[in-house]
Amino acid sequence: MDEKILGVVDLGSNSFHLAIVQEDNGRLVVIDRMKSMVQLAYGLTPEKLIHPNTREKALTCLAQFGERLAEIDRKNIRVVGTNTLRQLKDPSFMREAEAALGVPIEIISGKEEARLIYLGVIQYVDLHDQLALVIDIGGGSTELVLGDKDKLLRSSSLEVGCVRLAKQFFFDDKISKKQVHAAALYLETELQPIHPHLTSDPCQYFGASGTIRTLREMIEQENLGEEEITATALKKLLKILLSLGTVRAIERRFDLTTERARVICSGLLILKAVMEKFHLEMVQPVDTALREGMVLDLLGRIHKEDMRDLTIESLVHRFGANIEQAKRVEATSLYMVDKIELSAPYLTSPRRYLGWASLLHEIGLAISYHRHYKHSAYLVEHADLDGFSRTDQKILAAILYNHKRRFNPDDFEYLPDFTMALTLILRISVLLHRSREPQPMPEFDFQYTKKKITLTFPPHWLDEHPLIQQDLQLERDWLKEAGIKIEWA
Structure with a gap:
């Protein structure tokens, strides 16, 4: 390969x-x-x-x-x-x-989609030291993203795209003034919550997506403009679509596929509504976006410049977690996971998930010590975390929710098999570092099967750490309820 x-x-x-x-x-x-x-x-x-x-x-x-x-x-x-x-x-x-x-x-998430769209556009355009607003019209939603060079400043997601709008207002494959008026009113309502200060001057305006590129081609065909899409050209193109009146006629006039012809009027209306909302005279189509x-x-992940690492670091600092303790737990967690083999159907290795969970396991303390593990899980599952998918966040949340006290195997039912193993490893690592002291852990053996954990420490080490031995006994009781056996020596 x-x-x-x-x-x-x-x-x-x-x-x-x-x-x-x-x-x-x-x-x-x-x-x-x-x-x-x-x-x-x-x-x-x-x-x-x-x-x-x-x-x-x-x-x-x-x-x-x-x-x-x-x-x-x-x-x-x-x-x-x-x-x-x-x-x-x-x-x-x-x-x-x-x-x-x-x-x-x-x-x-919509926010992660916006980040990737902006990243895809910004690398291929010349900003002339100006801010950039990127408009991406998808089938189900429209993303509006404002950035300054390589830094995303604000984003907003409009829960309507060209397919969704067409399905709601142009379901009979006809284009009438009545339908256009109803769709325009709907878009005005949907755009109302979006603050007009999403944009700033001086700013360049870019349009991404196949819908916007198709609109540019139609405008060029009708000699209404060339490289840029203007508000005037959109109004004139809308009149042409209304005069054609049906999807079939639009398809023939502009040599479009039936699928594209069916949604192009909706796409035009969305772009027109956004331009009117922000008083834009012109949008520059671009050929790059999400992909x-x-x-x-x-490439960043492959070359060890993973956005997700920056996100985790930011989260740890934002919630004031003890980074020294987090790194001690991380080191011991990774030491244990390296001693076993885990199947990894996911593109992100189990080791990466365990490292992130170890660093994040105490962020819930920013809310309350009482059941802080639940607060940590909630924050991770529901926050907008740049670079992470929803599945990533669910995996991390399940690990954090179950890393203390009661262990519920049902929480892992729809997650990769390795998630349960990572959770058990984090539980043990947190237990071993309960004293929060900086002393290094000794080398010890860790073995794991789905229903059994075996820990082997150096001779007399547990005798010298009676609190850890007591915590292991409590852990045995918690895991017994879940049908998991833990032994140590």
Whole structure:
């Protein structure tokens, strides 16, 4: 396998995209692309399940993607799901989707999506020392991201995208003044909570996504403009779409696929509403966005410049955790995990999760000592953590919630098998460092099976540490309730 080949997959609400990229002396060269307008948002039922027809279309596409990814090193692959998959309540679809792809799918938050979009755009444009507002119109949501060079300042997610809007207002494949007026009023309401000071002057405005690129092509075809999309050009293009009146007529006039023609009026109305909200005269379309951001973020992980490490460090400092104690616990946790073998179906190694959990295990003390482990878990599960997927956060939260007192195996039911083992390791490490003293731990043996833990310390060491021996006896009682045996000598 070529170490310099990377694969990224963006499972959007409108389209599924795959990009294969080669790293060549610091340059990134796209060597293959695949795309399918699955329009997952159209197939999302009121019960948050996927309609059978859309399900079949999605799984067929993912199987094709999986075949293309099969020859790429797993650590060089990243797959993310966005708005529609965030809403989904259909575990069986996710299992089938991951089986078809052959790699796990990360469901990312709106804030993480915004960060990756901004990262993907900002590397390929010249800002002239100005701020940048990036507008990305997806199928299920629209992301607005303000940044200063490589620093993201603010972001906001509009819970409406081109597929969702089309499904609600243009479901009969017709485009009428009445429908356009109703959709425009709806967008005005949706945009109302977004503060107009999301933008600042001087600022450049960029439009990312296939919808915006298609609008630019349509504007050029009608001789309404060239490189940039202006507010005037959008108004004139809307009049043309109204005169055409149907999706079929739009499809023929602009040589679009049926799927694209069905959502392009919705995309136009979203961009028009955003531009009116912020009094923008012009938006500059760009050809990069989420996928390029994923590639750059993945490269950072490969080259040991992982955004997630910075996020953990920031969280530890923000909540005033004792970093010396956290690092002692981390060192002992990693010492133990290195003594056993854990299956790792996820792209992030179990060792990484354990290290992060060890560093974070006391952040809940910022709220209260009483049940601080629960507070730590809550903060990690519900905070916006740059670089982390929702699954990442659930894994960390489960470890933190169960690292003290009662141990509940049911909390790990839908998580990777290694999560339970990591939790047990953290429990023991925290127990061994209860004194909070800086003395180094001696070398000791650690063995683990799913139902049994064995610890072997140097002779007489436990006799010299009666409090640890007492805590181990209490730990034996807690784990016995969960059907797990712990022995020590």
